[in-house]
Amino acid sequence: MSKTKRITLLPLQQSIDVNKGSHLHDILFNYGVEFPCGGHARCRGCRVKIKKGSLPVTNLQKNILDNKELDEGWRLACQGVVKDNLTLELGQWKSDILTDDSNFNFSSQKGYGIAIDLGTTTLAAQLVNRETGEVIAVETALNPQAKYGGDIMTRIDAASRLHKQDEMQTIIHSKLIDMIMALFRSSNKKLSRLKRISIVGNAVMHNIFCGIDVEPMGFHPFEPNSNDLEVYKPSGLGWPLHEDVIIEFLPGVASFIGSDILMGVWAKNMEESRGLKVLVDLGTNGEIMVGRKDKILTASTAAGPAFEGAGISMGMRAVTGAISSVITRDGDIIPKVLGVNEAKGICGSGLVDAVSVYLNHGFIKPDGRFTNGESITVQDTVVITQKDIRELQLAKGAIATGIRLLLKEFNATENDVEEVFLSGAFGNYISKRSARRIGLLNFPQKKITTAGNTALLGAKMALFNSENQFENLRQKMTHIDLSMHPDFTDVFAELVNFPEK
Numbered sequence: 001m002s003k004t005k006r007i008t009l010l011p012l013q014q015s016i017d018v019n020k021g022s023h024l025h026d027i028l029f030n031y032g033v034e035f036p037c038g039g040h041a042r043c044r045g046c047r048v049k050i051k052k053g054s055l056p057v058t059n060l061q062k063n064i065l066d067n068k069e070l071d072e073g074w075r076l077a078c079q080g081v082v083k084d085n086l087t088l089e090l091g092q093w094k095s096d097i098l099t100d101d102s103n104f105n106f107s108s109q110k111g112y113g114i115a116i117d118l119g120t121t122t123l124a125a126q127l128v129n130r131e132t133g134e135v136i137a138v139e140t141a142l143n144p145q146a147k148y149g150g151d152i153m154t155r156i157d158a159a160s161r162l163h164k165q166d167e168m169q170t171i172i173h174s175k176l177i178d179m180i181m182a183l184f185r186s187s188n189k190k191l192s193r194l195k196r197i198s199i200v201g202n203a204v205m206h207n208i209f210c211g212i213d214v215e216p217m218g219f220h221p222f223e224p225n226s227n228d229l230e231v232y233k234p235s236g237l238g239w240p241l242h243e244d245v246i247i248e249f250l251p252g253v254a255s256f257i258g259s260d261i262l263m264g265v266w267a268k269n270m271e272e273s274r275g276l277k278v279l280v281d282l283g284t285n286g287e288i289m290v291g292r293k294d295k296i297l298t299a300s301t302a303a304g305p306a307f308e309g310a311g312i313s314m315g316m317r318a319v320t321g322a323i324s325s326v327i328t329r330d331g332d333i334i335p336k337v338l339g340v341n342e343a344k345g346i347c348g349s350g351l352v353d354a355v356s357v358y359l360n361h362g363f364i365k366p367d368g369r370f371t372n373g374e375s376i377t378v379q380d381t382v383v384i385t386q387k388d389i390r391e392l393q394l395a396k397g398a399i400a401t402g403i404r405l406l407l408k409e410f411n412a413t414e415n416d417v418e419e420v421f422l423s424g425a426f427g428n429y430i431s432k433r434s435a436r437r438i439g440l441l442n443f444p445q446k447k448i449t450t451a452g453n454t455a456l457l458g459a460k461m462a463l464f465n466s467e468n469q470f471e472n473l474r475q476k477m478t479h480i481d482l483s484m485h486p487d488f489t490d491v492f493a494e495l496v497n498f499p500e501k
């Protein structure tokens, strides 16, 4: 019997030959499939539907998939071992990764620089001509550490309890140097002209990259061992670049406020502003910055996963088959599905839109209960359940509470804010109108600006500047632990409901 088996992936009709006995987890990861719980059969995020062939049903799968799903051929890819030729339909595909094409001020310098946004889920790198400020080439990829878990807490667990930190450090170093080489290959530029590489990321990504033990970030007060600027020579990372290249992992501020946020604040020039500005970064986590010239306060919430589809019964990332928006036209409710006709799930922007529309139609009450039944069908087999609404309320309630509490420290309200920047993967795709309707952002719509990938923009600006500037800004920033704030419970109880109108 042949030792090679063929796997065909739908809807792309892509076929791959693999060895019998290979784990689907390892194979599919290379094709952009994510394993949000790290392959522990806890999240359902890696579901695949068998169209041809077979994958045995294990006890772990029976715990998480119901009989109907199993009968229909759904399996957890993270538990699958290839014994047979297979045709699989995937619930998720690689999504667009947010980069940056903003203009920024710079003073001309010699040679090239590379800015890298090392995100929990995605990686983005830009090759920049430091004489002209022009972006010459862009590379994006999924973070290969995602196979150890989709969110930072799962990643910390894998690093500390499962002793995978060294492995995770090695694979990210190797992935980033591959991307650096690809930038030069695709642009046909000389590697010898590379002068500086600036990397930003949250504190967990920072510590894993730098080889600093992440275990303390797994429990209260979630403080990293270090979040400081780390500077390397290429030989220190084993990167085949000439030894004069400066590689720096930029500094962060506090536990979950990493250099990605610090650079975002810097990129939006918040420390120079006389009026109050707000930066909300909605990605895998939710981070909030409120400030002006004299001080800048930061807070973080674990709100992101719901916005990225995690914890939502038919939630998925914004990839093929996801309902990404819902609008009302002439009284009809119209969902939009990415890439195909048939909806397979709903992503964060679709969920926020759907709830906004259902609130306006009176299908959902301000306290989150449905007027009729236990679920609402959005399109095809995609439904929103009462539990999904609860998850969304908790997520948006936490962000809105964080904003309100930080504003309170300035004796200000949402009306006193001059400008609100929305950044992060989710922040860039959400409808501002819907975000206001569900009470996620309680600001006048005209004050809200979509800001792109501010972390990458900040990393690019850092290619032209001295590290002292970050130090000054860092000193100005104070992190507020929302969970310890005396008013958190009361404000959250007020903001967890949806606004009346």
Ligand code: FES
Residues within 6 Å of the ligand: 034, 035, 036, 037, 038, 039, 040, 041, 042, 043, 044, 045, 046, 047, 076, 077, 078, 079
């Ligand atoms: S259930 Fe497979 S990755 Fe979570």
